[in-house]
Amino acid sequence: MHVVRMFKVDVAKAVCPRLLPFINGTILYFLLRPEASLWAVACKCLPIVCLCGFVIHEIYLFCKQGLSVFPRYHLAILTGLVLSCIGDGCLVYVNQYFIEGLLFFALAHIMYIYAFGANPFKPSLLIPLMLVGGVVYGFMYPGFAAYELTFLGALYIILIIMMAWRALARVQFGENLWTWTKVAAGVGAILFCISDVVLATNMFRSAIPSSQSIVMTTYYTAQLGIALSVVSHGHSIEKKEK
Secondary structure (H helix, E strand, O other): OEEEOOOHHHHHHHHHHHHHHHHHHHHHHHHHOOOOOHHHHHHHHHHHHHHHHHHHHHHHHHHHOOOOOOOHHHHHHHHHHHHHHHHHHHHHOHHHHHHHHHHHHHHHHHHHHHHHOOOOOOHHHHHHHHHHHHHHHHHHHHHHHHOOOHHHHHHHHHHHHHHHHHHHHOOOOOOOOOHHHHHHHHHHHHHHHHHHHHHHHHHHOOOOOOHHHHHHHHHHHHHHHHHHHHHHOOOOEEEOOO
16 A cells, blocks of 8 residues: 555545535525524534534544644644534524624634644735725724624734635645645635625624625635645545555
C-alpha cells in the first residue's frame, strides 16, 4: 500500500457523496421552515450537524494516514461548527436568546480565526475590510443603540471582519492542487458577512423581502465553504500496488 495525493477530479468524486446529507438537510429546512419549536431547532441545525459529520470523517482520514501532525485545523473548524450550531438553536428563539446566539457565533468566529492562523499576514487586506466594517457599524448604530447592543455589535463586527481577513489571506493563487479549498473558505467567509449584514439590517434597520431565505442560503453556503477547507489538510487516498 502507498499513499498518493489525489487530483482535483478524484477529490470531487470522494468529497461530493459525503456532502449529500448536508444537501438533503438544507433542502429539508427550506421545504419545512417550521415555526419556533424544538422541531424548528432540529431542522435548522441539521445541515450544520451534517457538516460536523463531514469534518469528523476528514479527521478520521487524516489520522488514518499515521501522520505525527495533530489535526489542529480540523478540530478548530469542527469546534466552530458546533458553536455555530448552538447559536443557530438560540436564534430560533430570537426574541429570548438573541444575545446568547450572538455570543456563540462570536466564539465560532474566534475558532475560525484560530484555524486560519496568522500566516500569511497580508495586512493590506485588513484595511478595506475594516473600512467596510466601520460603514456597516455606522449604518447599524441606531438599531444597536435602541437595543443597547452598541458594544456587542461592535465586537461581533470586529470578529467577523478578522475571520474574513484571515480566510482571504490564506488564498494563494500560485499554488496548485489545494488552492480551491482555501478559495472555498474565503468565499465562505464573505458569504458569512453578507448573511449577517442582511440579518442585522432586517432586525435593526428595515425589513428586507425574503430576508430569511437570503440569510439562510448565504449562511449554509458559507459554512459549507469553511467546512470544505479541511480537505486541504492531508487528504489522500490509498491505492493498492499492482
